[in-house]
Amino acid sequence: METLSPRTNRKFKDIGYYAEQQSNYFLLPFRFHRLNDDKEVLVNEVGDHLVVPLGTAGRIIQRQLSIEEDADLYGDLVAGFFIAEQEVPALIDVLATRYRTKKSFLDQFTSLHLFVITLRCEHTCHYCQVSRVTTNKDEFDMRYEHINKGIELMLQSPSDYLTMEFQGGEALLAFDKIVYAIERTKPLAAKLEKQVTYVICTNLAVLDEDILAYCKTNNVLLSTSLDGPGFIHNQNRRRPGNNSYELTIKGIELARKWLGTGNLSALMTTTNLSLDHPTEIVDEYFQQGFRSIFLRPVSPYGFALKNEKKNKYEIERFINFYKKALHHILDYNKRGEFFREEYATIILKKILTPFPVGYVDLNSPAGAITNVILFNYDGAVYASDESRMLAESGDFTFRLGHLDTDTYGDIFYGEKAQALSEVMVNETLPGCSECAFQSYCGADPVHNHATQGSVWGYRPTSTFCQKNMELIRYLIELMDGDPQTRQIFEGWISQRRAS
Known part of the structure; x- marks a missing residue:
């Protein structure tokens, strides 16, 4: 009878085993x-x-x-x-x-401060994560006293370099509040010797030259959404007249005329419709003059989950979409064009350089609170933008306090913040602590809570984990298998064209 070999077990050896080697x-x-x-x-x-x-x-x-x-x-x-x-x-x-x-990204603590200046919006995007309201309901604009208190807390940050980002709804529908906030911040920041970067997130539909003149004078950056060609963008981002794409392209051209190409960025969101058109989406960005694209899945938060037919898909489908799009981007580079994918570039910076990155989703400790904080239109303070999205569905797990009642210490060092800090470090999370890609990845308790019902999360079924592990593995494999691809990736990091 055949003798079976002893089964190898995976238990840890006693320390003496290693000492005797x-x-x-x-x-x-x-x-x-x-x-x-x-x-x-x-x-x-x-x-x-x-x-x-x-x-x-x-x-x-x-x-x-x-x-x-x-x-x-x-x-x-x-x-x-x-x-x-x-x-x-x-x-x-x-x-x-x-x-x-x-870990030096921790040195100056929170730098990004999000102000949800209004919930009003004239779009009805089916993947919107928040409870938008119609354009006539200005009671959903941020009150002046909340703007003042948010600025006060922002300027208490230890960071010398701050970003003040205005979100909505459609932020430009409350442009008067944005102007008020910027004008109030400028002298206070100058007195404290802090440098503030101002960013407005906008769909560009209501953009005009008066707004752009102010932005140019005050060095305000614009961030918009472009989901791909018109047949994708107009399906994803509905508005009266079904002309969101046309207004976006018009707004991009007008913004570049006033502000230059470097002061306008765009983000895309991958829906079920997008998954079938990776090359068309990449081509659209290139043809519109962008030299980078950020390929990102639908966020599993808030009202975006209610339209499962358009927004829900297996993470494997997104990974396949991402790989096809990435190879198309690499083809542009191999033809001598500089064109990069931003998520890959963030990961590559963590793999190939000794320096930290500021991207909150791939930081440990997590970027919530330590890198970003959000002041909602109603004065509530949240650990991140995603935290606010959960609150719009009635889940206040990540609400840190309120501008009417809480101090800087209450919000940033209070019991809620301290409790969250226990699950914000991937070096101590089960499944992350022994992962080879730990130093390239991050911790995301908000995603864990939203998708798995636990701020700790469970790595074997985590879509956050599945996506990042495969993309990191794939990027390393591509570099190892092709010197030209590695040279292109190194060029993305240094913002130079590969020779």
Whole structure:
């Protein structure tokens, strides 16, 4: 009778097992992940990665490397802080400095402050996450006393560089309130020696030259939405006359005339209709003069969930859409054009550089509170824009306080903020703590709560996790398999065209 080999278990060995191992090197903290059928990737504590043949991690851990026979690999592992020849590496302070640099986005705390200046809007976008109201209901505009208190709290931030972003509804329907807020902020910020960047999120439908003249004089940036060609954009973003696309394109041209190309950005949202047209969407952005595109799925919050037929899809479908669009973008670059995908660029900065990024969804601790705060039109204060979206559906889990009653300390350091801080660090979350891509990813308790009913989340079924793990893996695989693609990606980071 055939004898079965003993089953290998995955339990942790006792510390004595490792102490008894005879080896010429010591292990430093690193994680690993299968890249494909032939290779795996090792990632150290500061995000340096090394692509190696499948099974290499096991050989390293089991002390099977030979200095003579594996000289090149051994040298790379030592130089990359995966292993060390002394129990405490001589350059441990360098590793500590690099780790501190990766987390330096925490140094000045909250920089982005969102002001929901109105809920009024003349669009009825089917993926809108908030409870918009008709254009005549100005009681849903932010009150002056709430604007004043929001500015006061914003200027108490330790950060010397602040962003004041006005959202809606359609923010330009309350342009008088925006002007008031900017004019009040300018002298106060100058007195405190703080630099403030002003941004208006707008669909451009009500944009005119008087608004643009003010924006030009005061260096106000515009952010808009463009979901693709007209047949996609007009289906996604409904308005009377079914001419949202036409007004958006007209607004883009007018804004560029007044402000220049660099002061207007656009975002797209992927709906079920979008999933079938990745190349057309990419082409639309390029043809409209944009040299970047941010491919993002529908947010699983608020009223966007009510239209499941148009907005609900499996995350695998978005990943396939993303990959097709990414390859089309790479084709533009291989023809000599500079054109980048913004989400990939954010991830690539975390993979290829020692510096932090300001994108709140991929930060640990999470960007909610630490990087961004939101002042709602009614004076309520939320941990993020997504938190506000949940509140519009009656879920106030992430409401931190109110401008009428709470101080800066109450909001930023109160019991709610402290409770959230426990689930904002992916280094301590089950499933994240041992993930190879931990240093490239983030923690998102709002997404966890909205999709899984727990701020802690459950990684095996998390769409946030599924999306990021596959996209990170895929970007590393693309770089490893094609030097030209790696050169293009490096150009995206440095904003230069690949040669």
